[in-house]
Amino acid sequence: MGFWQKLEQMDRRWIYLMVAIAVIVPFIVPADLPISITPEAQMVFDAVEAVPDGSTVFVVFDYYPSTIAECEPMARTALRHFFRKNCKVITLSNIPLGGPSMAEAVSRSVAEEFGKEYGVDFVNLGYKYGYVAVMTGMGTSIESIFPTDNSGTPLSELPLMSKVTNYKDISFIFEVADNSTADYWVSIVNAQYGVPMVCGTTAVGAPKYYAFVAARQFLGLLGGMKGAAEYEILIGHKDDAVKGMGAQSLVHLLIIALVILGNLGYFLGGTGRREKLG
Amino acid sequence: MRTTIPIIVAFLSGLVLALAPFFREDNWFGGLKQELTEWLIIVGGFTLLLGVVSITRVNWTAVTRRKEGWGYKVLTLVAVFAMAIPSVLSPEWSTLFGRADGSIYDWLFVNLQSPMMATMFATLAFYIASAAYRAFRARSVEATILLITATLVMLWRVPMGEWILERLPGDIPYLLNTYIMGGANMAVQRGIIIGAALGAASMSLRIILGIERTYMGKG
Amino acid sequence: MAQTEPQSVFRLDRINALILVAVFSAAVLLYTKWAKEGKPLFLRKIPGLDAVEEAVGRATEMGRPVLFVPGIAELDEIETIAGVSILGRVAKIVAQYDTPLTVPVRYPLVLAAAQEVVEQSYIEAGKKDNYDRDTVKYVAGEQFAFTANVNGYMMRERPATNIYMGAFFAESLLLAETGNAAGSIQIAGTARPEQLPFFIAACDYTLMGEELYAASAYLSHEPIMTGGLKGQDFVKMIIVICILVGVALAIFGYGNWFIDSFTAS
Numbered sequence: 001m002g003f004w005q006k007l008e009q010m011d012r013r014w015i016y017l018m019v020a021i022a023v024i025v026p027f028i029v030p031a032d033l034p035i036s037i038t039p040e041a042q043m044v045f046d047a048v049e050a051v052p053d054g055s056t057v058f059v060v061f062d063y064y065p066s067t068i069a070e071c072e073p074m075a076r077t078a079l080r081h082f083f084r085k086n087c088k089v090i091t092l093s094n095i096p097l098g099g100p101s102m103a104e105a106v107s108r109s110v111a112e113e114f115g116k117e118y119g120v121d122f123v124n125l126g127y128k129y130g131y132v133a134v135m136t137g138m139g140t141s142i143e144s145i146f147p148t149d150n151s152g153t154p155l156s157e158l159p160l161m162s163k164v165t166n167y168k169d170i171s172f173i174f175e176v177a178d179n180s181t182a183d184y185w186v187s188i189v190n191a192q193y194g195v196p197m198v199c200g201t202t203a204v205g206a207p208k209y210y211a212f213v214a215a216r217q218f219l220g221l222l223g224g225m226k227g228a229a230e231y232e233i234l235i236g237h238k239d240d241a242v243k244g245m246g247a248q249s250l251v252h253l254l255i256i257a258l259v260i261l262g263n264l265g266y267f268l269g270g271t272g273r274r275e276k277l278g
Numbered sequence: 279m280r281t282t283i284p285i286i287v288a289f290l291s292g293l294v295l296a297l298a299p300f301f302r303e304d305n306w307f308g309g310l311k312q313e314l315t316e317w318l319i320i321v322g323g324f325t326l327l328l329g330v331v332s333i334t335r336v337n338w339t340a341v342t343r344r345k346e347g348w349g350y351k352v353l354t355l356v357a358v359f360a361m362a363i364p365s366v367l368s369p370e371w372s373t374l375f376g377r378a379d380g381s382i383y384d385w386l387f388v389n390l391q392s393p394m395m396a397t398m399f400a401t402l403a404f405y406i407a408s409a410a411y412r413a414f415r416a417r418s419v420e421a422t423i424l425l426i427t428a429t430l431v432m433l434w435r436v437p438m439g440e441w442i443l444e445r446l447p448g449d450i451p452y453l454l455n456t457y458i459m460g461g462a463n464m465a466v467q468r469g470i471i472i473g474a475a476l477g478a479a480s481m482s483l484r485i486i487l488g489i490e491r492t493y494m495g496k497g
Numbered sequence: 498m499a500q501t502e503p504q505s506v507f508r509l510d511r512i513n514a515l516i517l518v519a520v521f522s523a524a525v526l527l528y529t530k531w532a533k534e535g536k537p538l539f540l541r542k543i544p545g546l547d548a549v550e551e552a553v554g555r556a557t558e559m560g561r562p563v564l565f566v567p568g569i570a571e572l573d574e575i576e577t578i579a580g581v582s583i584l585g586r587v588a589k590i591v592a593q594y595d596t597p598l599t600v601p602v603r604y605p606l607v608l609a610a611a612q613e614v615v616e617q618s619y620i621e622a623g624k625k626d627n628y629d630r631d632t633v634k635y636v637a638g639e640q641f642a643f644t645a646n647v648n649g650y651m652m653r654e655r656p657a658t659n660i661y662m663g664a665f666f667a668e669s670l671l672l673a674e675t676g677n678a679a680g681s682i683q684i685a686g687t688a689r690p691e692q693l694p695f696f697i698a699a700c701d702y703t704l705m706g707e708e709l710y711a712a713s714a715y716l717s718h719e720p721i722m723t724g725g726l727k728g729q730d731f732v733k734m735i736i737v738i739c740i741l742v743g744v745a746l747a748i749f750g751y752g753n754w755f756i757d758s759f760t761a762s
Contacts, residue, residue, distance in 0.1 A: 012408040019407045033437035038455060065392040066399035066641055097639050101387060129322035132573060137315040140303050144316060151378060179666055192299055208691050210464045226435050249438035251403055256429050258411045266415050300508050300515050328605030332635035398641030399667060405674045413698040467690050470706045474688035477707030478575040480729040483525050489721060492582035492713055
């Protein structure tokens with residue numbers, strides 16, 4: 001078997017090893033890379049900037065712990081952005097496993113940076129089963145769907161919630177999702193109740209939502225860790241997403257190199273020629 | 279009777295929720311919609327018990343019959359109950375119960391489950407690299423266009439790649455964002471989204487009208 | 498005291514959406530009626546679905562099981578219902594061939610529905626005694642625990658055929674790549690545009706978008722089911738015409754009123 005044939009049939013474990021090295025090296029030898037801002041990320045920043053100071057907003061934690069690397073920097077940055085504008089933040093999640101816990105942990109840690117008080121400046125509603133029913137039901141009454149917050153305190157005992165009945169009292173929604181719940185926030189909440197919103201999602205999910213941005217159903221879009229890094233730069237607080245760009249850069253370049261090598265093997269190793277000859 | 283009542287229930291509840299957006303909420307119809315929505319949330323919560331029963335039954339049977347790998351099934355059962363039982367006990371009895379900071383559930387979630395989930399997701403990078411190596415072949419003109427486009431988009435989405443693209447003639451990042459992502463990609467996505475939405479609406483209508491009954495075990 | 502005009506119970510501002518719902522429902526019902534009356538309705542071939550029977554036959558010849566994953570979403574997701582409906586059709590073929598079937602699920606409600614569907618298929622195939630209640634099993638509520646379990650099953654049992662039909666997310670490629678490595682024939686179907694490239698790369702056949710919803714009707718060979726598909730196609734044609742008219746009007750600067758008539762107030 002010639003070199004090119006061997007290359008074409010390379011054991012996938014070699015590829016795994018190369019990916020592992022490409023992920024680890026940038027964390028040992030970090031590089032400060034210039035990151036450009038895409039129009040969609042700029043739109044997210046502008047949309048949040050345009051929310052009147054002191055308004056009440058939703059930050060939705062619709063992602064699983066598995067996508068923390070891509071999604072948490074977006075949620076964290078959004079909270080910083082809103083708290084900086086003295087907005088009142090209500091967090092909730094349509095993800096049973098980890099969603100409410102992550103909303104609690106992230107919102108409390110960011111609130112501490114800004115000296116915000118739970119119940120007055122921010123509230124975590126937690127999770128309820130059935131996201132379509134939850135989104136529809138909150139259009140009439142948030143309290144009928146979430147009688148208590150995530151830790152079991154009745155909403156009537158939380159000063160922030162005494163001013164909030166339904167979507168009419170919500171000025172903006174910042175949805176961070178790694179799944180299709182974003183589609184329902186658009187079709188139920190944005191389309192039927194007219195609440196403006198933006199979305200942060202994983203890199204793989206982002207291409208689908210360009211159509212929603214063009215239709216102004218999302219006022220902006222953050223795609224994957226790159227989108228999160230852009231948002232961090234825009235609010236002037238570089239954090240985990242900017243740090244992760246090195247590893248992501250190297251893995252992307254590796255995959256491109258592998259695709260080129262694979263094609264060389266395919267054509268020079270004989271398979272491509274045989275296929276062409278039929 | 280076994281299917282007639284479920285079909286009637288599906289028809290009535292489906293009809294109310296399908297028509298709800300066309301009625302104002304501050305009247306009896308809005309109240310009915312809200313009532314059904316709350317029922318859905320409550321009924322859904324109870325169904326979680328079904329899962330616990332199934333996972334226990336399937337794994338317990340494997341353990342008692344000493345099926346191959348039964349030791350792992352024991353671990354599964356231990357994990358299910360170690361996480362579930364303390365989380366449903368009242369935090370008033372002990373700070374270890376419930377789901378707040380410092381509880382057993384929280385400790386297991388933060389230190390075991392969350393890293394394991396992130397690890398599994400991270401393995402995608404390895405699989406994507408391997409799949410790209412095997413599947414991305416310039417077999418035809420279409421495949422070659424796909425390959426070149428994917429390569430450019432991948433370069434554009436990372437700083438090192440942008441650095442490379444900026445050194446090439448023409449404003450490639452702008453062209454990619456405008457014509458590939460905002461042009462070809464968006465047009466295709468819209469086509470699939472509209473088609474899938476119509477498919478979903480048609481399926482919903484078949485279910486509401488009782489034409490499609492396969493999901494309840496009827497052909 | 499000034500009296501206020503009593504508000505209408507209806508949302509008159511949403512009349513445009515109501516008209517579309519009415520037209521859509523009428524088209525589906527009308528085509529279903531025609532189908533019932535025996536009017537022939539043409540359905541284009543869907544190679545992925547034609548391959549299902551062949552793939553089950555292959556599993557029988559090899560003496561290996563068929564794996565069916567009805568997506569990983571809840572039963573309130575219409576894609577899951579479509580997946581469960583297709584499962585019913587596949588289970589009937591599997592029962593006829595006496596081929597082992599495994600259906601891992603992620604949600605308890607899907608478990609209950611899938612068990613019911615598979616049992617009924619075995620009964621209809623006259624193979625009630627061959628039905629094993631644990632054919633459909635709840636595996637895990639967490640996405641990647643579910644994936645790990647299914648991947649482990651694929652590597653251990655090496656099913657001859659893997660069928661993925663429903664809503665899939667990040668696990669799509671993990672499942673399809675493992676199935677590919679295990680040497681299984683793979684047929685996938687999802688309405689998630691973002692997951693389609695992964696299935697196309699790693700599976701033998703992929704149903705895209707609405708093909709998933711059409712699959713149950715297609716496999717059933719029942720005219721009444723195909724009526725819904727034709728109605729759907731009719732509305733799609735109307736949408737295509739509206740898009741073309743809108744584009745033409747917008748190009749010549751007369752499009753605003755037309756576009757506004759489609760927007761939510």
